[in-house]
Amino acid sequence: MDLLQLQKRVYQNKIEKGFNVTDIFQEFCYTYGELSEACEAYLKKKDDLGEELADVAIYLLGLSELLGINLEQEIMNKMEKNEKRQYVKKMVSLQK
Structure with a gap:
């Protein structure tokens, strides 16, 4: 299954389960909350980090589908852009 198919499957599950499909701001908040939970799982070395x-x-x-954004294509476009980009690494000293 490609990412676009998975995106549509996630959206369909939201519809079938009666989850939010109209309040975009709420979806951003939920996404942020899930990222926070993942960070906490990492910091506390929990077994459910992958989940x-x-x-x-x-x-x-799901958010991408609500917004009509093909996330798979956007990721491919961004990867191509990043692979061509030249990065300048700065040295940071923590000593004073």
Whole structure:
């Protein structure tokens, strides 16, 4: 299954379960909350880090579908842009 199909499957599940499909701001908040839970799982070395990251991806896919954005294509476009970009790394010293 490609990412676009998965995006549509996530959206369909939201419809079938009666989840939010109209309040975009709320979906951003839920996505942020899931990312926070994943960070906490990482910091506390919990066994459910993978599941929490999956929740982040699911909310992001659902949000993309609500907004009419093909996330798979956007990721491919951004990867191509990043691969061509030249980065300048700055050294940061924590010593005073």
